[in-house]
Amino acid sequence: MKSILLAGATLLLAVSLIMYPDPSLQASIRGLNMWWEVVFPSLLPFFITAELLIAFGMVRFIGVFCEPIMRPLFNVPGVGSFVLAMGMASGYPSGAKLTSRLRQEKQLTKIEAERLVSFTNASNPLFIVGVIAVSFFGEAELGMLLAAAHYGGNILVGICMRFYGRSEPRSSYVREKGLIKRAFRELHETRMADKRPFGKIFGDAVVNSIQTLLMIGGFIIMFSVFNKLLFILGITDFLAYGLKLLTSIFGIPAELVVPMFSGLFEITMGGQMIAQASGSNFFFPIIIVSFILAFNGFSVQAQVASILAETDIRFAPYFFARLLHGFIAAGLAAILYGPLYARHQETSILTFLQEKTAPDTTMELLRFLSSLGPAFTLFMLAVGTLILLRRRLN
Structure with missing residues (x-):
């Protein structure tokens, strides 16, 4: 039956591509532009830097200091603090990429890696504030609300997942005096254990990061096309009808159900559709956007599944955590809507300052990244190609 x-x-997808070539092409171009202009140039520096920090032992160095915090709070080693910080700063699927890398380095057990990946795949602040709040909703104040619900929910999910597999053995942690001395010793031993010269380390970091981003770009393009074809074939409306029965229990307006369903597949398109259907009341749209941001969308989940497939980390705990994060983030958005947004509108001075500074600054940064993004993407693809050619010739 599964076969x-x-x-x-797959056959339906192939036939749909033949029957609707123009919409498929437009959706493909839209996904390519997103990867070309924003995703590749924004994630590549983080990926390369993370690879270098792991190779040179800096992650182990940080882990020694953060172990007393990460172990009691999230039941993961101190190196998890590096993954958490990089995942929040650079956005998904950085958390999965770095967790897989640390698992391959044997710095995490299997259960610890599954715990860590469940709460380190977050949306980056620029996307939440600049794209969702400013570009789509036109309200910079919503960025604070969405960020608080998203990152607060992420931390709560991590605390909940600390109890997952708690009877399983965990990585060793040596309690000793001289924390600074031990941290430097871990850094030095990790660097000495890697026998590759600096040029090889840097080249591997560039090539591995580019390969991961090429895979991510393929998923973004395919899910953009897939989402468009579902809408054209009427499958979205059919499945959304069943979703309406569930959302009506919570009083969610029917016009937001189809955008919500689209957001479950691809976050950017769903967020834009939700903003367009929101009207003047942002309460339910913000709750739905918080849910799909935390759920990550099937597009991001497919990227994570592909990255985790290179290790023994299972996908099921991550998927469970995404559902849990979705409901927690939606609940936090409903609770914080009044204190962080509705009442905030009455504070005229702060509203004036944010309207005059935050949207302009954020939009300028987004336009700057978009203008440099394609050139940076081409340049780094050329660098990666030259590295591979040189290695093959040698």
Whole structure:
């Protein structure tokens, strides 16, 4: 039955691409532009830097200091603090990429890696504030609300997931005096254990990061096309009808159900559709956007599943955590809507300052990244190609 379903779905996709070539092309171009202009140039520096920090032992160095915090709070080693910080700063799927890398380095057990990946795949602040709040909703104040619900929910998910597999063995942690001395010793031993010269380390970091981002770009393009074809074939409306029965219990307006369903597949398109259907009341739209941001969308989940497939880390705990994060973030958005947004509108001075500074600054930064993004992408793809050619010639 599974083989028939997979073959049938693939055949339907192929036939739909032939029947609707123009919408498929437009959706593909839209996904390519997103990867070309924003995703690649924004994530590549983080990926390369993270690879270098791991290779040179800096992650172990940080982990020694953060172990007394990360272990009691999240039941993961101190190196998890590096993944958490980089995941929040650079956005998904950085958390999965770095967790997989640390698992391959044997710095995490299997259960610890599954705990860590469950709460380190977060949306980056620029996307939440600049794209969702400013570009889509036109309200910079919503960025604070969305960020508080998203990152607060992330931390709560990490605390909940600390109890997952708690009977399983965990990585060793040596309690000793002289924390600074031990941290430097861990850094030095990690660097000495890696026998590669600096040029090889840097080249591997560039090539591995580019390969990961090429895979991410393929997922972004395919899910953009897939989402568009579902809408054209009427499958979105059909499935959304069942979702309406569930959302009506919570009083969610029917016009937000189809955008919500689209957001479950691809966050950017869903967020834009939700903002367009929101009207003047942002309460339910913000709750829905908080849910789909935390859920990550099937596009991001497919990227994470592909990255985790290179290790023994299972996907099921991550998917469970995404559902848990979705409901927690939606609940926090509902609770914080009044204190962080509705009442905030009455504070005229702060509103004036944010309206005059935050949207302009954020939009200028987004336009700057978009203008440099394609050139940076081409340059780094050329660098990666030259590295591979040189290695093959040698």
